[in-house]
Amino acid sequence: MAQTQQDTREGRAIAKWLRVSPIKTRRAVDIIRGKDLLEARRVLAFTPLKGARLVSKVLEWAVANATHNFDLPEDRLYIHKATVDEGLRIKRWNPRAYGRANKIIKPTAHVTIIVRAKDIDPTPRKRTPRKKSAPRTKKAVS
Numbered sequence: 001m002a003q004t005q006q007d008t009r010e011g012r013a014i015a016k017w018l019r020v021s022p023i024k025t026r027r028a029v030d031i032i033r034g035k036d037l038l039e040a041r042r043v044l045a046f047t048p049l050k051g052a053r054l055v056s057k058v059l060e061w062a063v064a065n066a067t068h069n070f071d072l073p074e075d076r077l078y079i080h081k082a083t084v085d086e087g088l089r090i091k092r093w094n095p096r097a098y099g100r101a102n103k104i105i106k107p108t109a110h111v112t113i114i115v116r117a118k119d120i121d122p123t124p125r126k127r128t129p130r131k132k133s134a135p136r137t138k139k140a141v142s
Contacts, residue, residue, distance in 0.1 A: 010080060011066025011115045015058045017087055022109040025051035026084045029111070037063060037077040037115065055082075055111060062113045072117045081114040 018025070028051040032040035037059075044056040059079070066072045087108030094102045 009066075009070040009072060009117065011062040011064070011070070011072065011077070012112070013058050013061035013065060014110065014112045015054065015061075016110045018054055018109045018111060019106065020051050020054060020109055021107045022084050022086045024049065025055065025109045025111060028052040028055045029082045029084050029113075032059070032079055033082045035079055037074060037079070040079055051084075051109075055113070058111045058113050059115075062115045066115050066117070076117040077115045078118055079113065080116040081112070083112045085110040085112070 028044065028047060028049045031043055031047060032055070035043070040059060041056070044052045044059065063074060063077060066077060067074060087110050090106040090108065092104040092106065094104050096102050
């Protein structure tokens, strides 16, 4: 098996084969992508989506990995990357009348969440002054 080197200090968590539709799970992930950890926890706690509970569990795993493996402080973490991929579809058959059968498709999802710490720069950025353009003049209509 190939060994992967992790150069960046980030917490990563992957949950595979979740028995929930990837479309429903993506709705919960889209809400928290790019947000601070505290805000993402609050949003997921009060979101009535089906995938919100599963996404919050994966988020907590990623935070635990970041704090335990890299000693990153929880108050500076934010969601760097969050994706939901489609897994296999489990296919079943439901018997119907006259010897027919209806197909039942049970989708699965893979959720990946990566958290990183914000870099707080003590010196503020220098703003570059805007170039002033020449004032506009009205043209006389003849």
